[in-house]
Amino acid sequence: ILNVEQSPQSLHVQEGDSTNFTCSFPSSNFYALHWYRWETAKSPEALFVMTLNGDEKKKGRISATLNTKEGYSYLYIKGSQPEDSATYLCALGNQAGTALIFGKGTTLSVSS
Amino acid sequence: NAGVMQNPRHLVRRRGQEARLRCSPMKGHSHVYWYRQLPEEGLKFMVYLQKENIIDESGMPKERFSAEFPKEGPSILRIQQVVRGDSAAYFCASSPRREETQYFGPGTRLLVL
Numbered sequence: 001i002l003n004v005e006q007s008p009q010s011l012h013v014q015e016g017d018s019t020n021f022t023c024s025f026p027s028s029n030f031y032a033l034h035w036y037r038w039e040t041a042k043s044p045e046a047l048f049v050m051t052l053n054g055d056e057k058k059k060g061r062i063s064a065t066l067n068t069k070e071g072y073s074y075l076y077i078k079g080s081q082p083e084d085s086a087t088y089l090c091a092l093g094n095q096a097g098t099a100l101i102f103g104k105g106t107t108l109s110v111s112s
Numbered sequence: 113n114a115g116v117m118q119n120p121r122h123l124v125r126r127r128g129q130e131a132r133l134r135c136s137p138m139k140g141h142s143h144v145y146w147y148r149q150l151p152e153e154g155l156k157f158m159v160y161l162q163k164e165n166i167i168d169e170s171g172m173p174k175e176r177f178s179a180e181f182p183k184e185g186p187s188i189l190r191i192q193q194v195v196r197g198d199s200a201a202y203f204c205a206s207s208p209r210r211e212e213t214q215y216f217g218p219g220t221r222l223l224v225l
Contacts (some may be wrong), residue, residue: 032211043115044155044203044216089155097211098168099145099157 002029004092006103013080013110020076021106023090027071032093034100035064035075039086047075047088080110114139116206116217117186124223131191131198133220137206144187145205145214146172146179155203161187162210194224 005024013019023033032051036044048057053068061078077084087107091100117136125131137144146158157171161181172179176194181187191198201221205214 034213036216041218043218046213046215049213091155093211096168098160099171100147100155100214101157102147102155104154 002026002092002094002101004090004101004103006088006090006106008106009104010107011109013108015081015110015112017080017110018076018078019080019108020074021088021108023073023075023103025071025073025090025092027069029095030068030071030092031095031097033066033073034091034093035073036089036091037062037086038089038105044089075106077108080108082110082112084108085110116204116215118202118204118217118220120220121218122221122223124225125194126225127195128193131194131222131224133189133191133202133204133222135187135189135204135206135217137187137204138208138215141206141208141215143207143210144181145207146187146189147203147205149201149203149219151200158189191222194222196224198222199224 007022035047038044048064050066055066057064063076066073087105089105091102142163144161147155149155159172159179160168176192178190201219203219205216207214
Protein backbone atom coordinates (compact mmCIF):
# COMPACT_ATOMS: atom_id res chain seq x y z
CA ILE A 1 0.00 0.00 0.00
CA LEU A 2 1.46 3.35 -1.02
CA ASN A 3 1.76 5.76 1.89
CA VAL A 4 2.51 9.45 1.57
CA GLU A 5 3.64 11.29 4.69
CA GLN A 6 3.82 15.04 5.07
CA SER A 7 5.48 17.05 7.80
CA PRO A 8 4.95 19.15 9.70
CA GLN A 9 1.18 18.82 10.04
CA SER A 10 0.87 22.56 10.59
CA LEU A 11 3.14 25.55 10.63
CA HIS A 12 2.81 29.15 11.69
CA VAL A 13 5.26 31.77 10.40
CA GLN A 14 5.57 35.53 10.28
CA GLU A 15 5.27 37.49 7.08
CA GLY A 16 8.62 37.56 5.31
CA ASP A 17 9.84 34.26 6.76
CA SER A 18 10.94 31.53 4.39
CA THR A 19 9.70 28.03 5.09
CA ASN A 20 9.74 24.51 3.76
CA PHE A 21 7.72 21.31 4.11
CA THR A 22 8.53 17.68 3.48
CA CYS A 23 6.73 14.95 1.59
CA SER A 24 7.98 11.36 2.04
CA PHE A 25 7.02 8.35 -0.04
CA PRO A 26 8.26 4.81 -0.75
CA SER A 27 11.15 5.22 -3.17
CA SER A 28 10.48 1.83 -4.73
CA ASN A 29 7.05 2.84 -5.97
CA PHE A 30 7.62 6.16 -7.62
CA TYR A 31 5.99 7.32 -10.84
CA ALA A 32 5.10 10.99 -10.36
CA LEU A 33 4.77 13.50 -7.56
CA HIS A 34 2.22 16.30 -7.45
CA TRP A 35 2.01 19.34 -5.19
CA TYR A 36 -1.27 21.16 -4.65
CA ARG A 37 -2.21 24.31 -2.77
CA TRP A 38 -5.63 24.24 -1.09
CA GLU A 39 -7.28 27.30 0.35
CA THR A 40 -10.33 26.88 2.54
CA ALA A 41 -13.59 26.71 0.58
CA LYS A 42 -11.75 26.60 -2.75
CA SER A 43 -10.58 23.90 -5.14
CA PRO A 44 -7.14 22.36 -4.70
CA GLU A 45 -4.86 24.21 -7.10
CA ALA A 46 -2.14 22.31 -8.94
CA LEU A 47 1.34 23.70 -8.31
CA PHE A 48 3.85 21.21 -9.68
CA VAL A 49 4.19 17.77 -11.23
CA MET A 50 7.60 16.15 -10.99
CA THR A 51 8.76 12.85 -12.40
CA LEU A 52 12.56 12.81 -12.58
CA ASN A 53 15.05 12.43 -9.75
CA GLY A 54 16.65 15.80 -9.12
CA ASP A 55 13.75 17.73 -10.67
CA GLU A 56 13.38 21.29 -9.46
CA LYS A 57 10.33 23.37 -10.26
CA LYS A 58 9.60 27.01 -9.47
CA LYS A 59 6.49 29.18 -9.56
CA GLY A 60 7.03 32.69 -8.23
CA ARG A 61 8.20 32.42 -4.62
CA ILE A 62 7.34 28.72 -4.40
CA SER A 63 9.71 26.00 -5.49
CA ALA A 64 9.96 22.24 -5.11
CA THR A 65 12.66 19.60 -5.34
CA LEU A 66 12.45 15.85 -5.80
CA ASN A 67 14.66 12.99 -4.63
CA THR A 68 13.23 9.70 -5.85
CA LYS A 69 16.15 7.61 -4.63
CA GLU A 70 15.59 8.50 -1.00
CA GLY A 71 11.85 9.10 -1.36
CA TYR A 72 11.22 12.73 -0.51
CA SER A 73 10.23 16.07 -1.96
CA TYR A 74 10.59 19.51 -0.41
CA LEU A 75 8.36 22.50 -1.02
CA TYR A 76 9.91 25.89 -0.29
CA ILE A 77 8.20 29.24 0.11
CA LYS A 78 10.46 32.26 0.06
CA GLY A 79 9.35 35.40 1.89
CA SER A 80 5.96 34.08 3.03
CA GLN A 81 2.97 36.36 2.63
CA PRO A 82 -0.46 36.14 4.34
CA GLU A 83 -1.98 35.04 1.02
CA ASP A 84 0.26 31.95 1.13
CA SER A 85 -1.84 30.68 4.04
CA ALA A 86 -3.30 27.39 2.85
CA THR A 87 -2.93 23.64 3.11
CA TYR A 88 -0.22 22.24 0.87
CA LEU A 89 -0.89 18.71 -0.37
CA CYS A 90 1.55 16.24 -1.78
CA ALA A 91 0.28 13.33 -3.90
CA LEU A 92 1.90 10.32 -5.50
CA GLY A 93 0.69 9.14 -8.87
CA ASN A 94 0.11 5.38 -9.02
CA GLN A 95 1.70 3.14 -11.63
CA ALA A 96 -1.33 3.04 -13.89
CA GLY A 97 -1.72 6.80 -13.81
CA THR A 98 -5.29 6.38 -12.67
CA ALA A 99 -5.15 7.77 -9.16
CA LEU A 100 -3.36 10.15 -6.85
CA ILE A 101 -2.48 9.03 -3.34
CA PHE A 102 -2.54 12.09 -1.13
CA GLY A 103 -0.78 12.93 2.09
CA LYS A 104 -2.76 14.68 4.81
CA GLY A 105 -1.16 18.01 4.01
CA THR A 106 0.76 20.74 5.77
CA THR A 107 -1.34 23.69 6.87
CA LEU A 108 0.56 26.96 6.69
CA SER A 109 -0.56 30.09 8.49
CA VAL A 110 1.26 33.34 7.76
CA SER A 111 0.59 36.30 10.01
CA SER A 112 1.38 39.89 9.15
CA ASN B 113 -11.97 28.22 -19.94
CA ALA B 114 -14.21 27.39 -17.01
CA GLY B 115 -12.75 25.12 -14.39
CA VAL B 116 -14.18 21.86 -13.13
CA MET B 117 -17.76 22.41 -12.01
CA GLN B 118 -19.50 20.42 -9.32
CA ASN B 119 -23.07 20.62 -8.14
CA PRO B 120 -24.64 20.84 -5.80
CA ARG B 121 -22.04 22.42 -3.53
CA HIS B 122 -23.95 21.27 -0.46
CA LEU B 123 -26.36 18.37 -0.20
CA VAL B 124 -28.36 17.21 2.80
CA ARG B 125 -29.96 13.78 2.78
CA ARG B 126 -31.70 11.63 5.35
CA ARG B 127 -30.57 8.09 5.95
CA GLY B 128 -31.86 5.76 3.26
CA GLN B 129 -32.19 8.41 0.56
CA GLU B 130 -30.16 8.64 -2.62
CA ALA B 131 -27.47 11.23 -3.30
CA ARG B 132 -26.47 12.26 -6.82
CA LEU B 133 -23.34 14.34 -7.24
CA ARG B 134 -22.51 15.91 -10.59
CA CYS B 135 -19.20 16.86 -12.12
CA SER B 136 -18.59 18.73 -15.36
CA PRO B 137 -14.94 18.42 -16.37
CA MET B 138 -12.91 21.20 -17.91
CA LYS B 139 -13.49 21.70 -21.61
CA GLY B 140 -11.49 19.22 -23.61
CA HIS B 141 -10.93 16.86 -20.68
CA SER B 142 -12.21 13.32 -21.10
CA HIS B 143 -10.72 11.86 -17.91
CA VAL B 144 -12.60 12.23 -14.63
CA TYR B 145 -11.57 11.21 -11.13
CA TRP B 146 -13.61 11.19 -7.92
CA TYR B 147 -12.09 11.59 -4.46
CA ARG B 148 -13.63 11.64 -1.01
CA GLN B 149 -12.51 13.47 2.09
CA LEU B 150 -13.96 12.05 5.29
CA PRO B 151 -13.84 14.22 8.43
CA GLU B 152 -10.28 14.53 9.77
CA GLU B 153 -8.95 12.50 6.80
CA GLY B 154 -7.05 13.30 3.63
CA LEU B 155 -8.34 13.01 0.09
CA LYS B 156 -8.92 9.38 -0.89
CA PHE B 157 -9.26 8.14 -4.48
CA MET B 158 -12.56 6.50 -5.36
CA VAL B 159 -12.91 6.00 -9.10
CA TYR B 160 -11.44 7.00 -12.46
CA LEU B 161 -13.53 7.20 -15.60
CA GLN B 162 -12.81 7.94 -19.21
CA LYS B 163 -15.76 8.81 -21.39
CA GLU B 164 -18.38 6.06 -20.95
CA ASN B 165 -15.89 3.70 -19.29
CA ILE B 166 -14.91 2.98 -15.70
CA ILE B 167 -11.17 2.38 -15.79
CA ASP B 168 -10.29 2.06 -12.09
CA GLU B 169 -12.83 1.76 -9.29
CA SER B 170 -10.47 0.29 -6.72
CA GLY B 171 -11.26 3.00 -4.17
CA MET B 172 -15.01 2.83 -4.39
CA PRO B 173 -17.06 0.97 -1.77
CA LYS B 174 -18.48 -2.21 -3.32
CA GLU B 175 -22.06 -1.53 -2.29
CA ARG B 176 -24.35 1.46 -2.73
CA PHE B 177 -21.82 3.54 -4.72
CA SER B 178 -21.72 3.84 -8.49
CA ALA B 179 -20.26 6.25 -11.01
CA GLU B 180 -20.82 7.03 -14.64
CA PHE B 181 -19.50 9.41 -17.26
CA PRO B 182 -21.89 9.32 -20.22
CA LYS B 183 -21.04 10.39 -23.73
CA GLU B 184 -23.08 13.54 -23.20
CA GLY B 185 -23.43 15.35 -19.91
CA PRO B 186 -21.62 15.41 -16.60
CA SER B 187 -20.11 12.58 -14.63
CA ILE B 188 -22.41 11.36 -11.85
CA LEU B 189 -21.44 9.81 -8.53
CA ARG B 190 -24.47 8.08 -7.09
CA ILE B 191 -24.83 6.91 -3.52
CA GLN B 192 -27.87 4.79 -2.76
CA GLN B 193 -29.40 4.36 0.68
CA VAL B 194 -27.04 6.84 2.29
CA VAL B 195 -25.82 6.29 5.83
CA ARG B 196 -24.30 8.78 8.28
CA GLY B 197 -20.82 7.49 7.47
CA ASP B 198 -21.22 8.77 3.90
CA SER B 199 -21.09 12.36 5.19
CA ALA B 200 -17.99 13.79 3.56
CA ALA B 201 -16.71 16.18 0.94
CA TYR B 202 -16.65 14.62 -2.53
CA PHE B 203 -14.25 16.10 -5.05
CA CYS B 204 -14.08 15.62 -8.77
CA ALA B 205 -11.00 16.24 -10.89
CA SER B 206 -10.38 16.10 -14.63
CA SER B 207 -7.38 15.85 -16.91
CA PRO B 208 -6.84 16.01 -20.67
CA ARG B 209 -4.95 12.72 -20.65
CA ARG B 210 -4.17 10.02 -18.14
CA GLU B 211 -1.12 10.73 -15.94
CA GLU B 212 -1.33 14.47 -16.51
CA THR B 213 -2.18 17.14 -13.96
CA GLN B 214 -5.60 16.66 -12.40
CA TYR B 215 -7.64 19.84 -12.00
CA PHE B 216 -10.05 19.81 -9.10
CA GLY B 217 -13.54 21.14 -8.64
CA PRO B 218 -14.76 22.87 -5.47
CA GLY B 219 -16.36 19.75 -4.07
CA THR B 220 -19.81 18.71 -2.87
CA ARG B 221 -20.31 18.57 0.88
CA LEU B 222 -22.74 15.78 1.68
CA LEU B 223 -24.41 15.69 5.07
CA VAL B 224 -26.50 12.67 6.01
CA LEU B 225 -28.92 13.25 8.86
